[in-house]
Amino acid sequence: MTTLDVLLPYYGDVALMKAAVRSVLAQTDEDWRLTVVDDGKEPGVPEWFAELGDPRVRYFRNEQNLGVTGNYRKCLGLAEYEHMVFMGTDDIMLPNYVATVRACLADHPGTAIVQPGVEVIDSTGKPSTTLADEAKRRLYAPRLRGRTVMGGEELATSLLKGNWLYFPSLCWRTEAVRAMGFRDDVEIIQDLALVIDLLQAGEQVVIDDTRCFQYRRHNVSVSAxxxxxxxxxxxxxxxxxxxxxxxxxxxxxxxxxxxxxxxxxxxxxxxxxxxxxxxxxxxxxxxxxxxxxxxxxxxx
CATH class of the missing domain: 1.10.287 (Helix Hairpins)
Structure with missing residues (x-):
């Protein structure tokens, strides 16, 4: 029985989105369903999904642009299974992602969030080291090995000093997120706000150092x-x-x-x-x- 919804709120680069989808299809553990909600108008995208012909993949295109928060809300409304992932459309699941988070959940049932091990890559897909990510790893993230459960004020304090979680890699308990919902007053910091709300409600996070996800960090032009x-x-x-x-x-x-x-x-x-x-x-x-x-x- 499927227990994991992989939700892909999509807008932007078609090639990167296709790579993200293929990385889900390549999972060693097939206990997943992928739902893509397209908030753009890029040509050829609906046809590409139709040609996939994979019953585990659902594709929707919004008639009107919903924006970041609106599209996340729509994805949340489409989730049907016990756990879910809001994957970034330019990120990559390594083949062991689903197996890793399912093992974490088996060890700690009822947990609201799983943060597995993450590798940062650049716009070309090569491993990357940035000042922001080194600060996360060296200054803010707790020095943990293996699999650990954290929560309460200790974790909230750590994350508010510097948010070392990688939102697109997180696996969430669906009902916990639905109980909180997404805030109207934030957009860029929406992920941290949701985590802090859940911690205040007494939820816990499993942190596992098994590397199973690639988070893409793009260079920002100084002229932008x-x-x-x-x-x-x-x-x-x-x-x-x-x-x-x-x-x-x-x-x-x-x-x-x-x-x-x-x-x-x-x-x-x-x-x-x-x-x-x-x-x-x-x-x-x-x-x-x-x-x-x-x-x-x-x-x-």
């Missing part, structure tokens, strides 16, 4: 205005300050302090300032500095 607008960090800052108040109300004061400081997000914003200046994105540079240095809300 959106990369330096500062909007993503403004959203993050609003979230961190809001959730800090809720954490204090719960008595999780260490996690609240980490959220108000949101040090990793502030450092990341600061590292983008030189690129914004080189690209002559003056307004964006000011916004980045403001989000990196603001002390509008101090720890209680």
């Amino acid at each position: 205005t959106s990369a330096f607008s500062g909007a993503r960090f403004a959203e993050a800052r609003r979230y961190f300050l809001d959730v800090a108040d809720r954490l204090d109300q719960q008595g999780w004061h260490r996690a609240a302090k980490a959220s108000r400081l949101h040090l990793a997000a502030r450092i990341h914003a600061l590292t983008l300032v030189p690129g914004a200046l080189r690209a002559k994105q003056w307004t964006g540079a000011k916004a980045l500095v403001r989000n990196a240095t603001s002390t509008a809300a101090q720890p209680r």
